[in-house]
Amino acid sequence: MRVGTCVAPGSFAVEERPAPEVPEGWVLLDICSVGICGTDYHILEGKHPFLNYPRVIGHELSARVARDSAGFAAGDLVVVNPYLACGTCRACTRGKPNCCMAIEVLGVHRDGGLADQLAVPAGNLYPATGLTTREAAMVEFLAIGAHAAARAELRPGDRVLVTGAGPIGLGTALFARIAEAEVTFLDISPARLATMRDTFGFDATHGAIADAMATTEGDGFDAVFDATGNARAIEAGFAAVAHGGSYVLVSVVKDDITFADPEFHKREMRLIGSRNALRADFETVMQAFRDRRIDADALCSATLTLEELAGRFAGLAADRADLVKVMVDLRP
């Protein structure tokens, strides 16, 4: 079978591998569609903090079950939850496998699904009834946004600020809007903000935090979501949280961040981490597709074959600022 492998930093190739082994309780999948995301570009560029090469990438996956097993029938379309959790640690036993202490992410810590076939634990597969193969491959990245929105416990009418108008910020904003919040975007890229307005209907966009604050008469936002991956931007975001509001850190940075405790305290601010997603978030996204509240065509910047990706991956990585999602189709 074919696999798409980051052989070493800067080097990607399509290689031949034997079909995967299928341990007891795992299910063999024929991969259909794979989304390419920031993590994949970082792996290609050698910027991922803990990664061994060579690595078969691919964690945003839709697939058809290859043969009857573990309650699934051959041909069933499934979404793959790529976070393999241990099931026994403190987080797992308290219903939070998304932040398992020994988490292994397909395509990061172990070989992923940019391949003709992949074996995955049955518990990590969710039936994608009513979705297209491409929609099903978009569920994972959107589930990260759905999880972030859920973490904030939004109420209708809440003022929400999303900083960072990339794919994760966009997913967060889409689910904040579904929760009937009023969403404002903040980003330094005018092109990204134009995409948020013109393609996704988010009319309130700003390039400077002071301009966003002015639209609230200085009160700030009931929930601020950081999706920038930038420590200085994370620090600046504290000032945009309203009294009684929440700050959800969706992106992660290597640096320390600092904030003024009196400002934090007087707001009685909730500071919330948001990592990966839970099954409930995957289900929220699938229902949003079924209800036609999310448009896969709008999210898809380009569709490539595996061989086309090999030829264009470095070029896409170098010029990805305005891409939403590049999708790789392995089979219909």
Ligand SMILES: [Zn+2]
């Ligand atoms: Zn991703």
Ligand SMILES: [Zn+2]
């Ligand atoms: Zn665990």
